[in-house]
Amino acid sequence: xxxxxxxxxxxxxxxxxxxxxxxxxxxxxxxxxxxxxxxxxxxxxxxxxxxxxxxxxxxxxxxxxxxxxxxxxxxxxxxxxxxxxxxxxxxxxxxx
Numbered sequence: 001x002x003x004x005x006x007x008x009x010x011x012x013x014x015x016x017x018x019x020x021x022x023x024x025x026x027x028x029x030x031x032x033x034x035x036x037x038x039x040x041x042x043x044x045x046x047x048x049x050x051x052x053x054x055x056x057x058x059x060x061x062x063x064x065x066x067x068x069x070x071x072x073x074x075x076x077x078x079x080x081x082x083x084x085x086x087x088x089x090x091x092x093x094x095x096x
Contacts, residue, residue: 019066027066031057031073034065 038053048056054074061070 022066024069027069028073031065031069035073 034057035053038048038056039050041047054077057065057070057073061067
């Protein structure tokens with residue numbers, strides 16, 4: 001386990017998991033859920049642009065998020081959805 005992959009952690013009342021102990025599906029969902037939450041309108045705030053959300057995720061890579069999976073997420077997102085300044089996830093959705 002690399003030092004940077006041990007920073008992100010999950011815990012419950014019984015156990016604390018760190019780094020690669022956290023199931024990969026949970027690590028992927030953490031990134032995707034955060035991106036969706038940041039790029040969606042909420043009652044308490046408007047949606048961030050895709051670029052703003054990606055910058056926030058990048059800042060937290062190695063802390064809150066698995067840095068290797070963040071890099072993969074950026075690669076996949078870049079291949080499927082152009083990230084334009086001033087755009088939100090809804091504006092970037094295919095068919096809009």
